[in-house]
Amino acid sequence: MYNFIDLFCGAGGFAKGFEMTGKFKCIGGIDNKPSAIETHKHNFKDSISICEDIRKVPPEKFNKLLNGQKVDLIIGGPPCPTFSTIGHAKIQSVYKDHDDKDITNDPRNDLFLDYFNYVDFFRPDIFVMENVPQFLTKYKGATFNAVKEIIERDLPEYELVKEVKVLNSVNYGVPQNRRRMILVGFKKGMGYKYPEITHWYKEGKFNINPNDSEIDIEKLDKHITVKSAISDLPKITDNWRISEVEYSKHTKLDQFQKLMREKTGKTVKNNICRLTNERAKKVFAHMHQGCIYMDLPPDVRKILPFREDIFKDRLKRLVENNPSWTVLAHIGMDGYMYIHPTEDRTLSVREAARIQSFPDDFVFIGNQQETYVQVGNAVPPLMAKKIAESVYFSFKKFYQKAK
Template sequence: MPNKIYNFIDLFCGAGGFAKGFEMSGKFKCIGGIDNKKAAVETHKLNFKDSISVQSDIRKLEPKQFHKLIGKQEVDVIIGGPPCPTFSTIGHAKIQSVNKDKGDCITEDPRNLLFMDYLKYVKYFNPKMFVMENVPQFLTKYKGETFKEVKKIIERDLPEYTIVEEVKVLNSVNYGVPQNRRRMILVGHLKGYNFKYPKITHWYKGSNFNINPNSDDIDVNTLKPHVNVKSAISDLPSITDNWRINECEYSQHKNLDSYQKLMRENTNSTVSNNICRMSNERAKKVFAHMKQGDIYMDLPKEVRQILPFREDIFKDRLKRLVLKNPSWTILAHIGMDGYMYIHPTELRTLSVREAARIQSFPDDFIFVGNQQETYMQVGNAVPPIMAKAIASSVYDCLEKNNVNVLSKTLV
C-alpha cells in the first residue's frame, strides 16, 4: 500500500521555501498558498503545480473563500510564518492586556492581525497539525512574556490543539544547509498526537549557534560535517558583476559533491536566475582589499575612506564570505545592495542563484520577478532542506497517530 500523501496549505507563502521542503520529503502536497506580494505568488504558482496560489491580503480573504478556491479539499497541515514584525512593538503594559478581550492589543496594530488570521485559518480548516515559524526573538521578547501570551491566545482560541511544550529554535546549518540561520519552530497538533522535532544531522565545529546535541542524545562524532559555501556555489555558472544573462551553463560537471548533486538532481546542463547586481566602482575597489571573512572595520582607515559609512553603526556593512565555512544568514536586505554577501574570491556580490543555493533551493526552483524582488524572495524564505527535516517529523507524527487509531479500532 503506497504511503499517504498529506495535503497542506502555505500561509504567508512568499516564494515557497517552507513548502518546497515539505514537498521534497515526498510525503506532502501543497494545494494552496497565500501572500500579498505579486512576484512571490507568481514564483509560488510556477513551482507548485498542484497549488492554487493566491495574491491577497490574508486579512481580507476569509478562510471559507480560500477553501472554495482550492476546491474544498481537505487540509491536513497548515504551515507558514506571520511576518516578523508581529508582536515586535508590543510593550509590557499591552502584553498584560492580551488575554482580556478580543478588543485588546492584538487588534491595535494591524500587523498583529496577521498572527490572528493565521489562527483563524487553523480554526476553520481544523488541520491535524500546524507549523509556525518566526524569528528566535519571538521566544525571548520581553523576557519571554510575549511568547507566554501568544501561547495563551492559542490555548484560548484553539482549545482542541496542543502546543508542543518545548518550542525550539532550529539552526539550518545543523540539517545540511550551508548557512547559519536560526528560526523558531512552533508546532501545534490535535490532542492525542505526539510530535518530536527532527534530530540534527550536521555539525559546524566551533560554532556558537549549534544546537545542543545532548538534548537528543547525539554523539557529535557521528554527525556529518557542515556544508560550506564552496559546496554551495563553486559549480554554478562563471559570471561577472552586473551579469544579465538569466540562464547559463554550469561551470563544473564532474567531481560534484553530494550537496551539488542534490541541488542539480532535476536539471540538465543549465540553470536559471544567475543575474547579479552591479556594484559601484568604489565598492569594488574596497572588495579588492578584503580577505575571506573580513568585515568593513577590518580594513585600514584609508581603504574605508574609499566608501565611507557611519562606522559606529555599520561596522560589518561589508562582509566577504568564506569558502570553507557556512554563510551567515541570508536576509531580505540582500535585495537592497548585497554588500554583506561579497563573493569569497571575486569582486562582486552574490547572484540570485548563488544566494538561493546557500538557502538550499534546488536549481529547478525558478524565481519570478525583477532583480530586487527575486533577491528578496530568496532572503525571506525558510531553507527548504531544513523544512524537509521538519516535514519528515510532522509525517512521522501523523503516521504514528494513524497506527494508534487503527490499533484501537481493531481492539
C-alpha cells in the same frame, strides 16, 4: 500524500521542503507580494496561489477556492507579532494590563491572528509556524505566553509541543547559519518530535536548546560550505544579465551539489548578478575572506565611507570553507554583506538561493531586486524538509495507532 496550505508563503521555501519529502502536496498559498506569488505559482503547479492581504481573504473564502479539498496541515511564517487587542475579541484580555504601547498599535498582529483563524476554520491535524527566535522572549515572554493562552482557550483540541525549539539551518545540511523558532501544534493524541541534528559546525552551536541531550559529533556530517554551495554554478561576472547559463562543472560533484542539481540538465536559471559600483569594487579588492568593513585600513574605508559607529560590518566577504551567515532580504538592496569569497562581486540570485538550499529546478520570477528579496525572506528548503519528515512521522504514527 497529505495536503497542506502555505500562509504568508513568499516564494515557497517552506513549502518546497515539505514537497521534497514526497509525502506532502501544497494545495494553496497566500501572500501579498505579486512577484513572490508568481514564483509560488510557477513552482507549485497544484497550488491555488493567491496574491492578497490575508485579512481580506477569510478562511471560508479560501476554502471555496480550494474546492473544499481537505487540509491536513497548515504551515507559514506570519510577521513577528505584538498582539493588538483592537477588534479581536479572542485576545482582548491577554494583554489588558500590559503597559507597552507597541502591543496595541502594531498592525502586524492582525496577520498573526489570521494564521490562527485559518487553523480554527480548517482544523488541520498539525500546524507548523516559523518565526524569529526572539518570538519566545519578546516582552519578557508575554508574546509566546499569549499564543499558548489563545490555543488553550480557543483551540482546545490542540496542544503545543512541550518545549518549543529554535533550530539552526546549518545543523540540517544548509550552507548557512540561520536560526528560526519552529512552533508545532497538533491534535491531542498525535505528538511531535523535532528532527535530529544531522550536521555539525565547529564554530557554531550544535544544539541551541540547553535541555537537549548531548550530541555525538562523531555521528554527524560536517557542515556544508559556501564553496560546496556555489563552486559548480556558472562562471559569471559582475552585472551578469543572462538568466539561464551552463554549469561550470559536470563531474566530481559533491553530495550537496548532486542534490541541488537532481532535476536539472546542463543549465540553470536565475544567474542574474547586480552591478557593483567602482568604489565598492576597489574596496572589495582589499578584503580577505572573513573580512568586514571595520577590518579595513582607514584610507581604504574612505573610498566608500559609511557611518562607522553603525555600519561596522556593512561589507563582509564570505569564507569559502565555512557556512554563510544568515541571508537576509536586505540582499535585495546591495549585497555588500555577501561578497563572493574569491571574486570582487556580490552573489548572483542563484548563488544566494544555493546558500538557502533551494534546488536548482526552483525558478524565481520577478525583477532583480524582487528575486533577491524572495530568496532572503525564505525558509531554507533543506531545513524545512527535515521538519516535514518529522511531521510525517507524527502522521504515520498517529494513523497506525488509529487502525
